[in-house]
Amino acid sequence: MNKLFTVIDFELKSYTKNKSFVITTLVMVVLLFAASFLPKVFDMSSITGVETKSIFSGSDDKDEDKDSEKEDGFYLYYSENDVLGSKENVNEIFAEVGILKKAKSKEDIIKKVKSQKAKGGFYIKDDMHYEYYVFNAEMYDDTQMIFETILTNLHKQNYLLAHGMDISEFVTEYEAIPEGNVNILGKDASENFWYCYGLVILIFMLIIMYGVMIATSVTNEKSNRSIEVLVTSIDAKYLLFGKVIAGTFAVVIQAGSILAATLIGYGINHDAWNGKLDMILDIPSDVIISFAVFGVGGFLFYAFVYGAVGALVSKTEDINKVAGTVQMVIMIVYFVVLFSLSKPDGMIMKVCSILPVSSYSAMFVRIAMGKVTVPEIIISAVLLYASIIFIGWLAAKIYRMGTLRYGNPIKFRNALKYIKEKE
Amino acid sequence: MKLEVKDIRKSFGDKEILKGISFEVESGKALGLLGRNGAGKTTTIRILMDVFHSNSGEILLDGEAFDRKKVLIGYLPEERGLYPKRKVLEQMIYLARLRGVDKKKATENSMRWLKRLEVDEYAMKDLETLSKGNQQKVQLASTLVADPEIVILDEPFSGLDPVNSQILKDVVNELIEEGKIVIFSSHQMSYVEEFCRDIVIINHGEVILSGNLLDIKKEYGKNQLVVSPVDGDVVKLKNWINDKLSDDVEVTGHNKTDVIVKLMDGVNRMKFFGDLSDKATADGIEIEHFETYKPSLNDIFVERVGEEDKEHEETSEGGEDNE
CATH class of the missing domain: 3.40.190 (D-Maltodextrin-Binding Protein; domain 2)
Incomplete structure (x- = not known):
């Protein structure tokens, strides 16, 4: 187990010591946090609808x-x-x-x-x-x-x-409007729509971006031959699990700090914004928790798939050739969920929220906007995490088999055949 | 410690790569694992390292099944493999820790080996900024950082200049003196001759020659002699021997200074020496040097592998004809 931590530590440093990772994260955190203070600096009453005493609002x-x-x-x-x-x-x-x-x-x-x-x-x-x-x-x-x-x-x-x-x-009589209050006892789909929309896009981007980074990291070890030394020092499954877990930590650190800076900044300046961004940034805690559970699960699921993809090729330029099918699945899930946001309880969303390939995106949408029962959530989560274990195991086998096979990309079908043959 | 490889066989698909490889090596001795490209050396090493599993055969350490988790192995692969964009020290510590060394000891060992190989000034530099020779030394330092009991070096001298080669030679000799098991794979026969007491030559997945290098040399030099002329005209001497002494010897080759001859059956070296002396005096040929032929490992390798390849080709052609 110590060796797994050693791999995680080493791999995580490859992110945290990467200048572009650090600069991107810091710039995004600073910019978004600063952006939340805009109504206090500039007169944004045309957007917020509130006259605030701004630093640059004293002109004649x-x-x-x-x-x-x-x-x-x-x-x-x-x-x-x-x-x-x-x-x-x-x-x-x-x-x-x-x-x-x-x-x-x-x-x-x-x-x-x-x-x-x-x-x-x-x-x-x-x-x-x-x-x-x-x-x-x-x-x-x-x-x-x-x-x-x-x-x-x-x-x-x-x-x-x-x-x-x-x-x-x-005019008074003709345009008289009856007074009434809407008391929503369940969920307000229109209010939850925008942050669900944002979170669906966010998880899609994170999986695509970091998935390719994990695949590249695996392929790099093949192309620079460091894998030759590594597989003789440690069990290959620890290497893959270490890479995937480190990638997940990196996502949580980067996306988490950016999201936290935005939400904290908005929380501080909520009155100045007059709640105008509530529809995007006032995310209920149950949705954040379900997003974390299913988002992290979905990320792990696809990170293992990308790890296996990286092991099937010897050159980084070949990654896209093999990753095409995986990316297609992710894209289809993305569009299906996005177009089904207005019908969170439709049959398509019900199916998507159960399947492990799509539940990471569909389930928290249903939790936020639809009528989903607790047993459905539990079944979906169990299926997702069981699939992660299976995919992790399969990816480790592919990784072990593919790491010392150089040359042309290995077809997935052949990879399974080689695993069956047991080297 | 005694490491024994017994009748290892390995196939990839329908192709049999190793056809029963056997050899043994003891602590404080180095074994030269030789063979042409694609002969099966790397596959043998990878099976030894448990990267591949053999289809049959066994590997024993002191008579018991070899458990790689209990014995530290340092492996320097032919294809050098480290992280180009990571700091030298950082990745050495990482590799040591993966082999079970704690962080403090890993740091100490890393610095000790970097210093021993005279690359400690690059400890905090990215690997890719170092010259090829220095990268090679870092790779060797990484191989030895966990203080392994078995050291496998695949082409350790490639890319090194004479000064760096000397440093590496000293290190390898130290490892042998310290009682490590050293398996040395190289195409540079002079280095193998320098370090290895025993050799194994693999060709087409089979061991075609193995044993003590001195014994092998003696066997290959048996009944062979070298004769050198005073005037240095080796070709003239070769033609003269063929002409005048063909009943005693057969010329098997020559180099810049010597003619190599093999005694005919029933002819001993004293008879040949007498005939050579008489006929040379009569024809005015001056002989400077006369001794037992000691073939180099390179000569043995070329001869043995060449013969084997010829037989292999004939067998293949015969097979094709049959088809």
Whole structure:
């Protein structure tokens, strides 16, 4: 057992002493922790919806207006019968889009839009008919829609006035919204959706990234022939288990510290953010625990597979040739789970949450968003960890068999045949 | 300690690689394991190291089944294998610890061996930054770091300059003096002659020659003599012997200074010496040197393996004809 710890210690140092690993981790931790303080440094009220006293928020409003007018441009309008009424009223409604200025005529609008002095213009015949002029139509331009809302409201006002009705009374009654509270006694799928989405992507990335690193580490020992000395010093299964466990520790250290920095930073600045990132970062503890259990399990499962893949080839450039099938399975699981997030209790997700190749990703989604029973969770976890033991055993056999076979990549079928033959 | 390898056989698929290899080696003695490329030396070593399992045969240590967990083996593979991007000391400690040495002792041993091989100044450097010769010395230091009782060296001198070769020679001699079992595999016969009391020559998975090197040399030199001319004209002397003394001897070869001859059946060296003396005087040939032929290991290897390969080819061709 001491030898296993020696291997884990040596292999873990290959990560922790790797400059790119250390720098990436530190940069991510510092950046994400610092990013959580942004609302306290900059005025982010447009995102957070809360006016906070920010270090860089003391500028003069008038100057800002002028700047925004200069930078964003303005819109023109010309109304045949002065349908829009007071300019203040119009600008108040239109403020969302920009500044609205009165033009001299329809031709004046066309001329200024053509010369790009104005961003766009509206020629209004009456409260139900208008024309919109714009130089380049953008893909998502809601200016016209907002302007139409203004005209619709004007039309409603004009109608009510013409029929002698009280506008404010009508609006109050017509747009009355019943007051009610939603009391969710179970899970709110819409609230849990985004962090589940993020965690599915996270575990997918970790398995792909570190899996290849583990395979490369095994293949490197073959290509630099250090395996010749190693297999004569220690049982091959300790070498593989040591590598996989060290890789898992490295993942937990890197991903854990990045996640912790983000969550702690957000926790400190929760009020400044006005809870706007709760949907991603306010992850319930039961989901974090299930993510840890199934995520670590899934990582171990695929890490052993990648370890075996590394033993089947002699050159690092051959890894992708053999790892293709494994990566395909991981990709399929990723897309199936991602597209099934809206139906966490559908048949596909139920099957995925039980199968060891996919339960690492599907089960915590069901725990977070669906109706999963405790026995289902236990069966899935037992199946996953039993599979890890089996895959670990098989990978160790392949590793032992493949380590001293150089040359072309060994086919998986042949590897099993050689194991059966027992060297 | 006495290590015995008895009738080891090994096949990969349908191909039989080892066809009954046997040899033995004792503490304080070195065995030269020789053979052409692909003869089966590395497979034999790997079976010895328990990397492969043999199909049949046995390995005994002092008469009992060889348990690799109880005896430390230091193995220097022909294909050098360490971590290029890790520090020299770090990986030496790692390898020592994998062989059961505690961290403190592993550090001490590592530094001692690095110093002995004169590469201690590189202890904290990445291996890949060292020259090929120094990497080779680090590899040897890693082999010996756990103080093994059995040392297997596969081509230890490749890539070393004469100065480094001398350091390595001294170390190997020390190991033999300390009573270690040393198995030495190399194509550089001069080194094998220098260290090994016994040799085993493997060819096509079979032992074609084994035993005490001095006895083998004596046997190969039996009835053979060397004759050297004063004027150094070896070709002239060779032709003269063929012409005048063909009833006494057969010329088997020559080198830069000597003609090698083999006595015919029924002819002893005194008769040959008398005839040589008389006829040389008559023809004005001056002989400088006359002695028993002592073949080099290289000569023995080339002759024995060459004969074997010829027979092997003939057998293969015969087999093909039959098909």
